[in-house]
Amino acid sequence: MSTPDRKTPTRADYVHWRTITTRWRDDDAYGHLNNATYYEYFDTAVNAYLFETTGVNVRKLPKIGIVAETSCRYLREIGFPEPVEAGLVVDKVGSSSVIYRIGLFQGPGEEAAAEGRFVHVYVDNTEHSRSGARGNEARRPVTPMPEEIREAVMPLWRQN
Template identity: 55%
Template sequence: MVGQGRGEQIPFRRSEFDVLRTITTRWEDEDVYGHINNVVYYSFFDTAVNGFLIEATGSDIRRLDAVGLVAETQCEFLRELGFPGDVHAGLAITRIGTSSIVYRIGLFQGDSDEPAAIGRFVHVYVDATTRAVTPIPEAIRAAVGPLVVRQASAIGESSAS
């Protein structure tokens, strides 16, 4: 998908994502139709994003004064994922605001450079106690900064703050 930013391209292929996280599939992820059930893709998104944030910040993000709550998710299913086999989740940031981060996530399996799914995952930061919207913690902003690929909303990215 063409967009503005690094290389004039919003990541789509595995090779275009700077960060890839490995997620091991489980027996229970596969449904009666013989593929990973669609709801599990959303779990992969959550696992990839939060695993990255924990590793990149070196802290337990659940204990910060502000926490990221999922405000929106979206998935474009392109092909099946299956068990057994690791899933590789590519992470990029398509928008970072004052209190929200929009992630682009590609799910890959095997050696394919083509994604099985492309997702959108939005974190809105709130005070851990009051749940009032608050600015993104500096530790999180520093961790995701290198993943920002663009700030424009050329392909339907919302302008949530």
């Protein structure tokens, strides 16, 4: 089965920017950024944006975003010691979820070195949910998502 050709994302595809300092330990034995580190950068780009934009500790909201899905398209190698610029855009805002795209750039070029997809689903953040409940009592999606979050992500949403 062949994959349809997708255009390489460029800087123009993103709305918000964050510079991430690479660390020696981020590179793997092959001398480029370890694949797991890309996901750390995605998580940092999204959650730092939410903390800064809302002005609250998003971990303590009554409803919290948990990662329900994530993926990465690797387009070219990046690694230590140059910083990485993470571009952030929102593809969809639902009643209980947000779908982000994060582009990672290193150096002066316009094309992304990688692009991630990151889906937050908002769930109840009560003590009962954290007590190890399973099944219907575990952290289930809730609506609506916190208003602070909705207000923060709306400027990132590029509605088509």
